[in-house]
Amino acid sequence: TGIDQLTTLVNGLSLDSITEKHPQAHPEINPLDFYRAHLSNVLAGISGVDSQIIFPVINWTTGLDKGDFVLAVPALRIKGQKPDALATKWAEEFPTEDPLFDKPTTSGPFMSFFLKGGPLSNSLIPMIRNLGEEYGRNRFNGLKDPKDPKQGKKRIVVEFSSPNVAKPFHAGHLRSTIIGSFLANLYEGSGWDVVRINYLGDWGKQYGLLALAYEKYGNEEALQKDPIDHLFKLYVQINSEMTAEKESIEAQKKEGKDVTELEANSLDEQARRYFKRMTDRDEDVLKQWKIFRDLSIKRYKETYSRLNIAFDKYSGESQVSEDAMAKIAVEMEEKNISRVDNGATLVDFTKLLPGKEGKRLGVTVIRKRDGTALYLTRDICELLARYEEYKFDHMIYVVASAQDLHLKQLFEIIGQLGYKDIANRCQHINFGLVLGMSTRKGTVKFLDDILRDCADHMHETMKKNQDKYAQVENPIATADILGISSVMVQDMSGKRINNYTFNMEAMTSFEGDTGPYLQYAHSRLCSIKRRANLTEEDLLSADLSLLTEQHATNVVRMLSQWPDTVQNTLKTLEPTTVLTYLFKMSHAVSSSYDHLQVVGSEKELMKARMALYDAARIVLSNGMKLLGLTPLERY
Ligand code: ARG
Structure with a gap:
């Protein structure tokens, strides 16, 4: 429905012939493609320029008052003739009785084209109503081979949100969540096979500390009820204890006391030992860690669903295997990407890359002296593992621009390792800061707090219009959605x-x-x-x-x-x-x-x-x- 209205108006312009000539064009889902094809044909007849050259340079305008399409004649690169004169000439020769367009107007070398309302309404309204949710989607974009749909869809991995367990969900995570979910939807609507990944910050010595805190002060019931909140509170508490302890040790040191024993039993040292058991895959500690992680994920899922988000996978730093990291360390040394310095393993980009780029990327540690891996090391292995698992055509990391350097280093290392093709498939989508974000109850802690605060505020705004407010069936739920x-x-x-x-x-x-x-x-x-x-x-x-x-x-x-x-x-x-x-x-x-x-x-x-x-x-x-x-x- 819809499009046949146009084909009957323009003799000889069939959908197949359009797509054959202009492979990007799909008039059955985008009627403007039909208009562009017709316009290119008419202009080709007048100008003698091939319609395939005209089609791609027909542009949108900045507003309806400037027409629906604009053609910059110089874009056609016709030698020896003045674009202004050509524009005027072609406009004059444009048929008055064209079924789809009014006579074009010109301004210097620009020709503006206005669609006739009648045929557009007749074709477009039934088409939109018929396509419904599909209108605006384009199943062709994501095809591996547009000429052979049987080859299937291209696959994209979108990693976004990626908060840190037991730590605040800050504005950076909020933006990553919003932008990432949008990008995933965008690619999905364009016919790609989309994998949504949440890469949790759930590994490192601080999680050893958290486990200690749970052993000391944990409460099973509180954990079950609101794991994110409970773990956060434990984390804050143990951290302040640790800071106090550190200060006291420092003070005693200054007084000349022997603090060896104190240090050996300090929270910091206990956390280190605990985390060592985690990386050694000690079953007991891992079991405990998995409980924290699973409960937190369950809560995250509830919140994400309020934003219409569902992840295909909760990955995370804890999921990167020590084996893989040990292997990659060897591989990097063999390929002369890293070197050992004073027991630690470094990547010196200034040696790997000439000039500015090397300087920009600097020097970075990928393995500490005590053998522990770092954020970057985990990302290297995670990226390669994702490629193994998903064989993605493209991967997007939605992460704040504060981590520009980190992701540049990551992609560069993957390329240096010889996986140039994989590195080229990866893209960092970055974003700026949110300034002045705090809730009325203090600084922001979790996504839920942010959303609740907006909903509360929204509710108050709604109440200002009492008449309207009285008619709202479910004001709380409505305020919630409006707040979001x-x-x-x-x-x-x-x-x-x-x-x-x-x-x-x-x-x-x-x-x-x-x-x-x-x-x-x-x-x-x-x-x-x-x-x-x-x-x-x-x-x-x-x-x-x-x-x-x-x-x-x-x-x-x-x-x-x-x-x-x-x-x-x-x-x-x-x-x-x-x-x-x-x-x-x-x-x-x-x-x-x-x-x-x-x-x-x-x-x-x-x-x-x-x-x-x-x-x-x-x-x-x-x-x-x-x-x-x-x-x-x-x-
Ligand atoms: N959890 C990290 C943070 O809060 C963000 C993770 C970004 N993704 C990545 N693959 N490194 O800073």
Whole structure:
């Protein structure tokens, strides 16, 4: 449905012929591809330039007032002729009676093209309503071989969130969670086989210390009830004990006392010994550690599900085997990547890489004198193990830009080891800081605290409008979802790399480009549908040629851009690409309400307008879900 409306209008332009000529084009899921193909053909006829050269340089515009497409004539690189003159000439020769486009306008060497509203509405609205959740998805992008779908999908591993057990879930983890989940959804919608991995910080001497704390002060019941909270409290307590102990030993040392015995029995030393048992795979201590880990994961899962996130795998630093690390150490020495210095194993990038890059990467330790491995060592083995397990075509690490150096070092070592092909498949997606994030109950501890705080604030904002508040069926649950939308939209509003200031007041506002505004826009579309109370048959039989107003055309034009927007997002990998589109689209819809009333209009008009708004609802919902939001139907 839908697209055949266009094929009947343009003789001789079949879907197969389009995809054959332009392999990236899929008009059956992206109608603008049909428009581009037709436009390239018409312009080819006028200019004599091959349509395959024209097609890829037809660009989007920055706003509907500038047309739907723009062509920069110089991009065609025609020798010996002035682009301005060509643009004018071609515009003049453009057929007046073209079925899909108005006559182009020009500005210097640029030609602007405007879609005719009628054919667009007739084809696009049924298409969107028919594709539903699929509209904007593109199953072709992820194919190993687009010409041979039987070869299957490409696979991507997205590692994100990756908090540290028994430590606070900070803003860096929050951003990684939001951005990572979005990227995973994006690739999934583009036909990739996506593996979501959470790489927990759950290993190191500090977890030996935590186990000691549990032996001393642990409480089985408290652990079961809220493992994340209980372990965190134990961790804080034992750490302050350890600090006090260290200070006291230092003081006694200064007084000239013999502290050998004190040091040998210190918490620090006990933790070291305990952790040694962990790395030696002592069954008793591992069993205990697994209980902590499993209980924590269970709690994490509950929280992630509030954000519509489910990981395929909870990996973590503890899952990297000592054997693998011992092996890689040998391999690195044999390949002259590392050297032993004073008992420790180092990688000296300044020797491995000439010039600036080597200096930038510096020198790093991968094995301490006592034989313990480090964060980087574990990442090296984990990366290779992931490749063994998943044979990924691509892997993304969603980690704060504070770890830029770490990931550069990691990828460089993998390349130096001779796994250039694997290193080239890895990508670090980084992001800036969140400034001023603290909850009202103090500094941020866990994801739950952040979400609860936003929900509380949201609840108060909602209460300010008593009339509306009284109508909300389940205010607590609604405030929860709105609160989550607030944080997420604020986080995704700017470019990833920018820092931003956490602003509870601004993000929970219904005005401006906020999460609650998007939710409002969506629930308003849902409410129109409820109130119009038309049947599916009504909507299917709507006469869409009744949508003659400029406001209607503008909404449909915005809706037609959704598949292109998703496609472009795969290039930018920026959530803001989607968000900017959704706000523009919602603004177009909202400014049409006064002009295109549904309830109260004559039946046929009501049907056509409702079909239009229904298509808008679908696109908004698809976009929100891609971002990881839960679109509300009413509040
Ligand atoms: N747990 C780490 C932290 O909180 C982030 C892990 C990032 N991923 C990785 N493969 N190193 O800093």
